[in-house]
Amino acid sequence: MAxxxxxxxxxxxxxxxxxxxxxxxxxxxxxGAGGGTLAHTLAPSGKRILLLERGNYLPREKDNWDxxxxxxxxxxxxxxxxxxxxxxxxQPQVHYFVGGATKMYGAALYRLRPGDFGEIxxxxxxxxxxxxxxxxxxxxxxxxxxxxQVHGVHGDDPTEGHWSRQYPWPPVSNEPRIQEIFDxxxxxxxxxxxxxxxILLNEANRPASTCIRCNTCDGFPCLVHAKSDAxxxxxxxxxxRENVTLLVDAEVERLETDxxxxxxxxxxxxxxxxxxxYSADVVAxxxxxxxxxxxxxxxxxxxxxxxxxxGSDQVGRNYMFHNSNAVVALDKQPNDTxxxxxxxxxxxxxxxxxxxxxxxxxxxxGKSNWxxxxxxxPKLTKLAPRFALEEVARHAVDFWLTTEDVPKPGNRVTVDxxxxxxxxxxxxxxxxxDGLYQELRKILNHVGLAAHHVLQKNFYMxxxxxxxxxxxxxxxxxxxxxxxxxxxxxxxxxxxxxxxxVVDTSFMPSIGAVNPALTAMANAIRVGEHLLQRMA
Ligand SMILES: Cc1cc2nc3c(=O)[nH]c(=O)nc-3n(C[C@H](O)[C@H](O)[C@H](O)COP(=O)(O)OP(=O)(O)OC[C@H]3O[C@@H](n4cnc5c(N)ncnc54)[C@H](O)[C@@H]3O)c2cc1C
Numbered sequence: 001m002a003x004x005x006x007x008x009x010x011x012x013x014x015x016x017x018x019x020x021x022x023x024x025x026x027x028x029x030x031x032g033a034g035g036g037t038l039a040h041t042l043a044p045s046g047k048r049i050l051l052l053e054r055g056n057y058l059p060r061e062k063d064n065w066d067x068x069x070x071x072x073x074x075x076x077x078x079x080x081x082x083x084x085x086x087x088x089x090x091q092p093q094v095h096y097f098v099g100g101a102t103k104m105y106g107a108a109l110y111r112l113r114p115g116d117f118g119e120i121x122x123x124x125x126x127x128x129x130x131x132x133x134x135x136x137x138x139x140x141x142x143x144x145x146x147x148x149q150v151h152g153v154h155g156d157d158p159t160e161g162h163w164s165r166q167y168p169w170p171p172v173s174n175e176p177r178i179q180e181i182f183d184x185x186x187x188x189x190x191x192x193x194x195x196x197x198x199i200l201l202n203e204a205n206r207p208a209s210t211c212i213r214c215n216t217c218d219g220f221p222c223l224v225h226a227k228s229d230a231x232x233x234x235x236x237x238x239x240x241r242e243n244v245t246l247l248v249d250a251e252v253e254r255l256e257t258d259x260x261x262x263x264x265x266x267x268x269x270x271x272x273x274x275x276x277x278y279s280a281d282v283v284a285x286x287x288x289x290x291x292x293x294x295x296x297x298x299x300x301x302x303x304x305x306x307x308x309x310x311g312s313d314q315v316g317r318n319y320m321f322h323n324s325n326a327v328v329a330l331d332k333q334p335n336d337t338x339x340x341x342x343x344x345x346x347x348x349x350x351x352x353x354x355x356x357x358x359x360x361x362x363x364x365x366g367k368s369n370w371x372x373x374x375x376x377x378p379k380l381t382k383l384a385p386r387f388a389l390e391e392v393a394r395h396a397v398d399f400w401l402t403t404e405d406v407p408k409p410g411n412r413v414t415v416d417x418x419x420x421x422x423x424x425x426x427x428x429x430x431x432x433x434d435g436l437y438q439e440l441r442k443i444l445n446h447v448g449l450a451a452h453h454v455l456q457k458n459f460y461m462x463x464x465x466x467x468x469x470x471x472x473x474x475x476x477x478x479x480x481x482x483x484x485x486x487x488x489x490x491x492x493x494x495x496x497x498x499x500x501x502v503v504d505t506s507f508m509p510s511i512g513a514v515n516p517a518l519t520a521m522a523n524a525i526r527v528g529e530h531l532l533q534r535m536a
Contacts, residue, residue: 024050024245025535027267027280029252029295032100033520034504035286036230040147041528043238047535050278051235051244052269054251054287055096058103058231064223065216067371076104076221082290082468083416085424090468092290092421098248099231100288101471102517106218107198107227108341108363109150109521110514111141114161115350120510123357124428125406127510131481131490134161140522145196148228148521152196159346172197172213175337177397178364182343184447195344195363196518198228213339218366230521247271253419254299255283257497261303264500282531284501286524289319292506293413293476294421296487309477309494314487316414318407319425320475320511321467323360323433327399327440328368329449334394340367348439349513357429359436360403360513362443368396397449399440403433404513407475425467474505474516491530492523503527 025047028035039051058076063069070076074091082092097103114134120127130137142165145152151169154160171194174182185192199211211226225232238244249271256266256277266277285292293316299308307315344363351358370389374381381389406428414422480486483495492507494500505511505520512519 022050022278024048024278024280026050026282026284026531027052027278028284028286028503029267030054030100030286030288030291030504031098031235031246032230032286032288032504033102033517034524035284036099036102036234037144037147037521037524038284038286038503038528038531039244040234040238041525042531043241043244045532045535046243049244050280051246052250052252052267052278053096053098053246053248054291055098056248058095058097058099058221060223060225062223064221065214067369070220071369071372072374080421082421082423084467085422087422092423092468092470094288094290094470097231098235098246099229102229103221103231104219105227105229105471105517106341106366106515107229107517108344108515109145109148109152109196109198109228109518110344110361111160111196111522112512112514112519113159113346113349115159116510116512120358120404121351122404122406122429123431125408127404127406127512130509131479131486137522137526138162138164140526141518143525144518144522147525148198148233148518149200149202150196150198150228150518151194151201153194156191156193157344157346158191159349167196169202171195172199172201172339172342174342175339177331177333177335177337178340178343181397181447185345185443188446190345190443190446191347192343192345195342197341200226200228200232215338215340215367215369217339218341219372250276252285252287252295254295255285255308255500256299257301257303257308259303261301262496263498264308280499281535282499282501284503284527284531286502286504288504289473289476289506290413290421290423290470292502292504293319294415294419296477296502297413297415298419304496309487309496309500311496312484312487314409314478314485316476317409317412318475318478318509319411319413319423319473320405320407320508321425321427321470322472322511322513323403323405323427323429324472325401325433325437326365327401327437328392329397329399329444330392330395331397331449332395335367335397337367337397340364340398345443348436355435357432357435358404358513359432359439360401362436362440363400363402365398365400368393368398401433401436401440402513402515403429403436405429405511407478407510413476423467423470472505472511472516474508474511477502477506478509479507480509492527501527501531
């Protein structure tokens, strides 16, 4: 078995090319929201688990909190090159680290609404129903909220479904300017609620990991490990177990099957300049929506000519993102808020009240900083001196608008002969996104930001090509009951391959209009519990 090194990081064992070097009960590919949480669920069982992670640990360094390093130099963005539908290269905003994209995420940990589990009519087509209901899924949302130490309060958002247990921690309090906006909205008949937040504010037993509310959640790694990311919450705590092995800088290239094609027999890994093959009773691919599809498509064989588990031709299709906009309102007064993302509003989430279409979710995001503005909108800010951008950021009140993107078969990931990702994508529901923006403008007028100037920007993106902002990618291996139209069954097992599971945001048949990570985490716990039963 592979040896464990400092930090609990396994050193692994070099294998002979093409030879299986070790057999495990479970291999998990990727350590993000899906893979990390799955490993955490399985680890106490004592089953031998091998985690294969393409990246390494994200270094804890001063640059973690340095806006120019993070937003202008893109220090933590992978060097990957992907290609759009016209073959034009772009650098996707993906993050290959232990913890995956959660190392950089904003830790806004929302549940989907019950309605999201049913079919919803949208301007650009239907958002399909899930094969299980919100009520069936609910227990795992609760478990994920407790595992990830979410701050919030159930019961204040009229669109939310039932909950079996309150959040483990009370909501993060609004700072004065946000509280003013909150109160003004309530007085105006709106229904704002405290945003669910995955930060470690109450870690009395781990003071070194206590959040200092520094405004560096969204888009930054957390230097003091006080953000509830998958590395801190799920992966690190299991690494001292004898039955858990983590190999970093270990990129899974493809999966091999037995002759019948119904069972994965080898996981081929590129590591340290060589190639190793591992095997397991169960293989869970959790590499993120685009990369999980990539691995399956690269695993084409005689039995699976279009890619592993792709008899339905659905692998890679129905790629979804979100139709999102960050809107910066400029207040007349400086906005001294530090930790801003404490409030959200779902008043326009569904159709009704005179709205033909669902519009989506409005939430606050991390406070603007000059480097983010420069990095994300280089054309707009090219000539602006730093002090001018700093002044803009000082007066900024920052909102994040999310409209659902509906699945389209033509929005898809494919791979070329060299294994490069090609992403064909056209955003949906622009009319709804515009409707949400118009509602926000009314809100801004109502809360006294009437003299505002509004900047619209695509916050997660600092590249010219919109599809490069892949932060909320989902949907490339959707689950369902019909093998002709889905890749995975309801347990997230591939219809065509008995021991293959996909456990990241790929499984989602629709993405709703709230951030996807909590749903990936809850689903990973759900699939983990299924696997424990299966392996028992
Ligand atoms: C800047 C930013 C802000 C965000 N903010 C929020 C937020 O506030 N709330 C929210 O809900 N969501 C947010 N998200 C999205 C959220 O982080 C993702 O939805 C979530 O992490 C997806 O989980 P996943 O398991 O599908 O993929 P990931 O978490 O990305 O994990 C995939 C893992 O697989 C590894 N991997 C990839 N390919 C291979 C391979 N071939 N071999 C081995 N390993 C591989 C990767 O390195 C990674 O560790 C944000 C994302 C970003 C980038």
